[in-house]
Amino acid sequence: MKTVLKMGASLALCLGALAHPAFAEDNIVKIGVVAAESGSFVSAGHTLPAGVGLAVKQINDAGGFKVGGKTYKLEMVKRDDRTDISTAIAATQELVRDVKVQAIFGSETHDFTLAMAKITQPAKIIHFAGNSTLAKILNADSVKPGGEDHYLFQSEPQEFQRSGSTARGVLSLLEPLLGFKPKKSVMIVGNDATGQFLSSYYYKALKAEGQDVPDIIFYPPDTTDFSPFLTRAKSLNPDIIHFWYNGDSTLTALPQALELGAAKSYFLFGVDPGIWKEKQLSADVPVAMSCVPVCWGESSNPKAKAYFDAYFAAGAPHGVTSSVSLLYHDYVHFLVEAWQKADSFDPDKTVDALLTLHHKGVVSDDLTFNPTHQVTHATEVCAAAPGGAISCAMQQPPAEAPKS
Amino acid sequence: MKEDRRADLFESLRSLLPVLVILALIALVPLFSPSNRFLSLAISAGINVIALYGLSVLFGQTGILSMGHAALVGVGAYAAAILARDFGIGFWLALPAAALASAVFAMIVGIPSLRVGGHHFVIMTFAFGQLLAIVLTNGGDYTGAATGLDIAGPVTLFGADMTDLTRYYLMVVAFVTVAAVASWAIIHSSYGRTLRAIRENEKLAASLGINVGRHKIGAFVVSGIFAGISGVLLAYFLGHISPSQFSSFPSIYLALMVMIGGARLIEGPLAGGILVAFLPEVLNLDPVQSRIVYGVCLIAVIMLLPDGLIGGIVRALRAAFSGKPKQETEDCDAAEVRQ
Structure with missing residues (x-):
């Protein structure tokens, strides 16, 4: 019995030790990435943190961005979902509740994204996903203020x-x-x-x-x-x-x-x-x-060469779907522009700004979201x-x- | 005679106590302010453990290995999602309904499958699991096709919103406790003894008048009830389900968990579920490395620890403290001898 109690206490201590306190730092805005960096979807998965990471570096190298008179820099917090829905959900919970990110990018897997949105949307986290399949849930009703998916954006054309x-x-x-x-x-x-x-x-x-x-x-x-x-x-x-x-x-x-x-x-x-x-x-x-x-x-595309030179120079491998990174890279810049326009990190004001902006990205000189939060480009x-x-x-x- | 029965009961309860103590300690984990990532993974692990208790009745007690157990979990999950969507039936009513649906599906699968034995049964259950994934994938709007179904609606208990991660965690721990106690009750019942008799020698059991076929199907149905409940908890936890979650790989993982943990012991499913859920997390393994580790573990368990990891640990502890190793299935077999 003593042994059982000792074992149980050890187990509880071990489990408790896995707890991490949330980390916060002034002037740093955290954005999360959930992607399959291992497992069967790795081919597309590794492009997400690579694309977002490059955008973060470009923004920070340019001196950051100003919101409310204060200069901020970005920090990317990436989590590998191992092409496993339980891990994707755990990673999203961690990013939203523990790390307290302002926005989440991913995942590239449709059903993972739908389950992740069940966490990001009630928490009012701006969520970008490059899945055209999101059209199944993005409609006038779901994206209206107070709607189920008001903070969810589809960064791939319909x-x-x-x-x-x-x-x-x-x-x-x-x-x-x-x-x-x-x-x-x-x-x-x-x-x-x-x-x-x-x-x-x-x-x-x-x-x-x-x-x-x-x-x-x-x-x-x-x-x-x-x-x-x-x-x-x-x-x-x-x-x-x-x-x-x-x-x-x-x-x-x-x-x-x-x-x-x-x-x-x-x-x-x-x-x-x-x-x-x-x-x-x-x-x-x-x-x-x-x-x-x-x-x-x-x-x-005239801008593609410069983008991919920087993308591969940052260490990303040449892949079948390396270009998928552009479904995320441009939207980090887009989001920062929206925060600057809103002059606030308030999610509702950010959504309003995202819906009115015309962003100059790599993919297109005129990236915009339609009223159902979907982008259009060639x-x-x-x-x-x-x-x-x-x-x-x-x-x-x-x-x-x-x-x- | 009365004293013998009391001794048997005491012996039986003693085997349940360690699990209850461990589960009580697990229920205290929120006091240590764990991360939400940890809680989320623990909830997924707990949901698996409930299904594993059903699988342990089938495999551990009856000796039948199912490689389509995730399909039964899927039936429960889809039943919950469809009941919520089409009839507005919530979590608590979905539990018995989904358990019934999974049990009926298990019976439908079990009747033809159990006409064959051993490896053939394993292949049959694997095929049924795959078949269900295909049916769900091609089920059109009714099953949501490959995209799957959303499940909306809160889980409330006495007015409290259980969708909060800590509350859902505690609720899952409670369900795991119920599953463990139910599994223990089956193991220590005359029904459990009948199942073990079938496991040890089917022909001998039949010669004693045991209806082997009916009891095997019965065990499959019982395992379906556990799986159905597990499916409802999963559907409400994720908020979205799709066929890929219930295809062949998840089934293989469930079988792996119960074999590594130990199918014949009440602690086995708990250990297997926790180990497989947290090993990649603790050791930072990617899916390929995880599969290698699980494969090595499985070979080691089969060759060195036939009662699973927990059986091996308990045997080693007993050997260390009393100087003589004891066969681990003895906790219920000893009682049988006395009877």
Whole structure:
């Protein structure tokens, strides 16, 4: 019995020792990042702290920012969610209640973000997430003052916009390389929350561009052998196979598709031309690629080079989805501008400022949030010709969602 | 005879006491002002422990290993979310309803699965777990598809808002205590003895007139009740659920937790749940490193500590204090011998 009591007391002491006091320092504004720096989503996950960290450094190196006559500097507090929802929730609780951050960036995983918002929103924490899937919850009712998601902002365009610009860009870049107007498209999509959501919009975008889309083929996440799906796609004789949405899976699928000769051309969503070049990939047919939102390997965006030079110089690795960092980097600057405009850290005044500002970012010279807290900007699409030459173009989004 | 029974009862209660003491100490943790990160992880661990007590009845007492236990938790979680959305049913009414739903699902899975034994059963439960994830993913608006469902609505107890992290933590500790006591009661009942008889020798048990199939399904149903309750607590804690939370990996983790902790001992699920939840946190392990550590732990437990970590620790303590090691399942088996 004595032993049991001793063990229990030790356990309680150990558990108590894990407690950390909240840390606060004058003139330092803390912003939190929750991202998958390990686990299955690491590829996109590591871009969040890298993008936010770069913005924090730029702001601090420029001397900080003034609010209420006082100069402040930023501190990024990042937490790895290990691609695990319990850890993501624990990290958010810690950042909101213990660290007392003013804003949170992340996560890149849709369902994690929704669960995180259940903590950030009642606590009135400004929350940016680059998930176009947030459109499911962001509406006039939920974002109004006192609404469930009043402090939540979607830092990626609405999916009809992103899908619309992407479809338009892919078709316009592939047409000259194919030598004819592509008419038939097949989509191969990862069967998870993001894949299901994205593909429903991209399908409509392709149809709106006059494409015949006889099938959307879903593959289970973590698939490595794509031959059954590609065989099915090949039987439909498509002009283009569109791989959505996971860049890592796409890079596994493409060599198998090329070997099988599954289509006359391909589109790889979320694969940067930089990776195409670094991996020395080649194809005997045209291959289009798109970046979310701007490419680092080759870009038509004049500001992209300077941004990615600084991004990689800060130690971030070259990744399939390095450009995802831009869904967060620009919004740190945007947020600071909002605080300056509001001349306050008050979350309600900050929301008001965010909704009225026109911010000059890397992605666009005119970043704005619409009344349902969603941003609008162009998406970059590139295409590699069979000879290896890559051309890129920024594609503006359609004004309205296509009718289904 | 009367004295024997009293001795048995005393012996049984003695095996429950350490768990109750540990849980009482765990309930005191908020007094040390732990971080909210710690409380949040502890709540997740506690919710798992409740499901693990059900799994310990199935695996520890009956000898059946399920690799689809997270699916039963998922049934409970989705039942709670759908009841809240479509019928406005809150947390407390959702508890029995979700427990019933998970129990019914366990029975539906159990009837065909338990026609096969051993490894085949493991594969069947794994397949059912995967199947449920596929059904939820493709369930359209009803299940929220791959995006999942939100669960709104406060959890209140006697007017107090239990969504506060410390209160939710204490509530989960209370549920873990109830699960531990229920598990202990099953272990020390004649039903528990029947399950152990099946575990030790199915044919012999059948020759004694025990309806082996019915009792195995019964054990699966009981484990479903624990899982259903765990699912409701999880859904209300996270506020959002999705199919990926209840697919194959979470099921493997649950099985791992109960095997590392020790399935036959009342302390086992508690130890396994806490260890697996906090090891990556304490040692700062990433998911890959965690899986390596768990794999090594599992091999070590199977080879060196057949009663799990707690069984090994208790045996070592007994050996140290009394000079002779004692088989750990003895606390309930000794009573059986006397009966």
